[in-house]
Amino acid sequence: MHFQTAGKQRQAEKDEMDKYTKRTTIYDLATLAGASPSAVSSILNGTWKKRRIGQKLADRVIRLAEEQGYAVNVQASLLRRERSNIVGMIVPKYDNRYFGKIAEQFEQVAREHELFPVITCTQRDPELEFEAAKELVSYRAECVISTGATDPDRISAFCRASGVQSINLDLPGSDAPSVISDNYTAARDLTDLILDRCEKDLGWSGPLKFLGGRLTDHNTAARLEGFLAAQSARGISVPDAYIMASGYSAEKAAQALAGFVPDGPSGLFVNSTISLEGVVRWHSELATGAGWIRYGCFDWDPFGSFLPGNVGMVEQDVTAMLDTAFALIGTQTESKERILIPCILRAF
């Protein structure tokens, strides 16, 4: 009999190792309670009423489990259940408020859905991203959410092949449903805000410069579109040289602005807080003309409102995005639709 054998061996172990290994199992508890492992199992996982185990035995086992510091072996449990209850998230970085908030909210929402959140940070490295996805599949995750992935479709394809659901967040893919911010609308609104402020404060109306991000990146492209649309709606045309999509780093942003000393009103659309760092560095080192600058940033940081010249920031609605994403988990929909979540514009 399986459990007796196990019990005996465990006993031998105890004799030999004398409590070095304290991992209590249901077999140990069964022996202690004078009951069967299956009774113990069902008592501890809450199915005991369904299985018509008596209250008395249940109480006894529960007390024993507490005394012995029992904790289920999730590996064994999940193996049998053929469910993992794990939701994986792939995130590029934790080093800014946006991804920090995503990670934090992700955990919270996952727990509300009775799922075990596992977050992996991939440093924007496509290989690491894919490795992370494979790892999550190995853990039999119920769903893998790729956030800001460089190659979301590769991940989706792999997940599909293993029968794992995948969802894209923040950056869309074409091979799985995507929940993303409404970058176009928010960029348009932010651009309008900057233009309004330039007019009000400086009596000047564009064109604005666009700084940061990469044009090949979907979100930057959508934001640029909104940026241009807001201006062309006012009859402003933006010279090509004003589009400085110089990548994601403070240094690059500062470099892009290096030669620029404003000799009159000017405005900037800053595409991320990381680029904003570069802008602020440049701005604070200007000998003259600093007062002629107005800028807004597509991204949120609590220190933003204290930066001189900053007229407003766009905060992405992380909570709404995650709620939407989690609503998709478990649905069999083969749709690869893009769901747009409106952003929150914070004007200063």
Added chain:
Amino acid sequence: MHFQTAGKQRQAEKDEMDKYTKRTTIYDLATLAGASPSAVSSILNGTWKKRRIGQKLADRVIRLAEEQGYAVNVQASLLRRERSNIVGMIVPKYDNRYFGKIAEQFEQVAREHELFPVITCTQRDPELEFEAAKELVSYRAECVISTGATDPDRISAFCRASGVQSINLDLPGSDAPSVISDNYTAARDLTDLILDRCEKDLGWSGPLKFLGGRLTDHNTAARLEGFLAAQSARGISVPDAYIMASGYSAEKAAQALAGFVPDGPSGLFVNSTISLEGVVRWHSELATGAGWIRYGCFDWDPFGSFLPGNVGMVEQDVTAMLDTAFALIGTQTESKERILIPCILRAF
């Protein structure tokens, strides 16, 4: 025979569900390769040479595994190995640079040590913290690292009872080894920096005000000690009312300063970026006297250097802390020592 039974049932499943469930197992691969599951298993986990499996069979199985998109079932594998390779980290928040960096570095270092990192964010809720620890123990984590935990000793005790190693990071406990910043020395250095600047810029020498944190919290206490020591070394004595350890929130910090309108030189020691937010808010709203203020912050944020009045920030050496903590993993040392890691002072 176990594997034949499994093979047959799997086949039946395939017939019935026609590839809806694609989770390939070693039994599937064994059938396809005409080999035994044990051969397949050892080939895929790298022990095949030890087990004298031939190169030809190995090649064939490896190719098949790739073709079929095979991924080990970690649950089964770990159950058998009785090792999880999981390191857990309990972290209070992701919403500032410090914990963001900790989380990111933790993952990286864990991977370098061939461990699977699982991070849980507990919102500074003691119950959630403990639940998280229990969950990690259920997953048979090799080690649980508690960062900034409100009750690290409770976690350590529970882990010990289950035979799981635990380490405290950032905030010390008395029941497990602790790796923490050298708060005293860094606070002393930061205080000296602020005092120096006050003298140089304003021709004034203290006493400074201390803002933020909670005195019951070990780190705040150590920093306060350094703060006071630096001043008493210069013969400055600090009035009790200058110690405003008003907790961890921007609002609280702003409130603590609310009535204060400087009518002469003054200096502040700010105990965290979250308090710094409150300071900056207050500072930027001052009608007069803003120029008379100098402050430094015990915590790092890249926007810090652009804030007027900020003379320097202390950055905790996260990399060194984590390297030190990981060096402890697997050691059987029963020591509950505190290991102090020097901080990095960034003067502006």
Added chain:
DNA sequence: ACAGCGTGCTCATTCGATTGAGCAAACATT
């Protein structure tokens, strides 16, 4: 021809929890 050895593989058991099936006793019903 047979012992001795190396090579290449398979068998059967195990990890700990779950679960459909089923047994035995207590109790109710006719």
Added chain:
DNA sequence: AATGTTTGCTCAATCGAATGAGCACGCTGT
């Protein structure tokens, strides 16, 4: 007393991979 029903529990198989033990074959040496 015979039958049906409920209650309280146990059995045995199972999830997928890992592994000590061992089998069968071929080769070498004598």
